[in-house]
Amino acid sequence: MGSLSFDNFHARKKKAMVELVKGKEIAVQLQTLLHKPVSDRGPVSPKQLAVLIYRSFSDTLSELSSCTTPPDSDQIPAAEGSSACSAESPKKKRGVKDRRGCYKRRTSDSWVTRSPTIEDNYAWRKYGQKTIMNSEYPRSYFRCTHKQEGCKALKQVQRIKGDEIMYQTTYLNHHSCKETLRPPPLLVNSDPIDPNLISFQTPKQDQIQSSKKLTVKCEECVSEGASNEAKSTLEDPWHDITGLDPLGYKPLWFPYQDEVESASLHGLDMEVNQLFDIQNFHYFD
DNA sequence: TGAATTTGACCTTG
DNA sequence: CAAGGTCAAATTCA
Numbered sequence: 479m480g481s482l483s484f485d486n487f488h489a490r491k492k493k494a495m496v497e498l499v500k501g502k503e504i505a506v507q508l509q510t511l512l513h514k515p516v517s518d519r520g521p522v523s524p525k526q527l528a529v530l531i532y533r534s535f536s537d538t539l540s541e542l543s544s545c546t547t548p549p550d551s552d553q554i555p556a557a558e559g560s561s562a563c564s565a566e567s568p569k570k571k572r573g574v575k576d577r578r579g580c581y582k583r584r585t586s587d588s589w590v591t592r593s594p595t596i597e598d599n600y601a602w603r604k605y606g607q608k609t610i611m612n613s614e615y616p617r618s619y620f621r622c623t624h625k626q627e628g629c630k631a632l633k634q635v636q637r638i639k640g641d642e643i644m645y646q647t648t649y650l651n652h653h654s655c656k657e658t659l660r661p662p663p664l665l666v667n668s669d670p671i672d673p674n675l676i677s678f679q680t681p682k683q684d685q686i687q688s689s690k691k692l693t694v695k696c697e698e699c700v701s702e703g704a705s706n707e708a709k710s711t712l713e714d715p716w717h718d719i720t721g722l723d724p725l726g727y728k729p730l731w732f733p734y735q736d737e738v739e740s741a742s743l744h745g746l747d748m749e750v751n752q753l754f755d756i757q758n759f760h761y762f763d
Numbered sequence: 764t765g766a767a768t769t770t771g772a773c774c775t776t777g
Numbered sequence: 778c779a780a781g782g783t784c785a786a787a788t789t790c791a
Contacts (some may be wrong), residue, residue, distance in 0.1 A: 604768055606783060621781070623767095634782090 501534030511567060588650045596635045596645050614639055622653055629655040 508527040511519055602620035609616045611665040615637035622629040 522787065603766090605785095607769075608783095610783065617781085621783095632782095 497534050504530045504534060511759060580709050588648060590639065591647045591649070592644055593647065594643055594645070598633075598647070601632070602633060611634065622655060624653075624655040627655055629653050631655075 504527050504742040507529065508524055511522070511524055511527065603623045603625075604618055606619040606620070607616050613636065617634055617636040620633045620635065622631040630651040631653040634648040634650075636646050636648075638644045638646050671732050
């Protein structure tokens with residue numbers, strides 16, 4: 479078992495590196511493309527390249543996160559794979575021992591994000607809510623809507639005490655249903671739960687005013703550690719493509735951001751920053 | 764009417 | 778035993 483996991487670790491690591499290199503190459507392509515006049519750009523749009531870059535990072539992170547699972551963990555497989563926890567019949571009455579409680583508590587394959595929204599471009603289904611001790615707000619429990627297909631991704635969302643418009647989201651397990659990853663909406667207008675998300679569409683006249691309010695509100699809600707530099711990128715189109723929050727918050731759907739932010743992301747910083755320097759950043763078709 | 768959410772009971776963990 | 782995580786019936790929504 480040990481050597482198998484060891485091999486697996488290196489295989490995944492290698493795959494992750496390949497993905498990163500691929501992403502970097504695409505980023506270079508994107509950079510080159512953006513230096514060309516729109517008429518000379520050919521069939522591939524910058525937006526498509528940006529999506530590919532995102533996908534590359536996503537795949538990389540997926541591989542890396544799998545590496546973090548302890549090789550020797552004898553964790554009980556999620557309920558559907560466990561004979562001990564599998565139910566004989568789909569419906570059982572209360573009192574009969576069923577699969578309730580057959581869960582893993584937080585594993586190493588978990589990460590926490592803070593965001594003004596709970597949206598992360600995956601489809602989730604809420605399956606529970608609990609009031610938490612010493613917490614003003616209840617914690618909501620979500621699972622991937624594609625659980626039936628074997629996806630074990632879970633997340634817990636809780637408002638942050640003292641920072642009411644921020645949510646702390648704890649993710650458990652990665653999506654195995656990659657194809658269900660919904661592309662970020664081209665128009666991020668508002669969130670049903672929290673309207674702090676920003677629209678990158680050319681604002682209509684009546685939206686400009688609310689946009690200003692939004693800016694003020696967001697600046698108020700930025701945590702102490704957030705840099706003013708980051709706050710100034712409100713119209714950052716990168717967010718629309720990648721889901722990275724332009725307000726200086728943590729990325730909205732970037733697992734392992736704390737570890738990766740300073741490594742992988744900064745690896746692209748130069749190119750990304752150069753992209754932002756380009757005045758005519760046409761990435762929409 | 765099917766899908767999604769709510770809610771209280773049940774279960775495990777520490 | 779308390780706290781937190783999950784289940785599933787009931788309820789709501791589209």
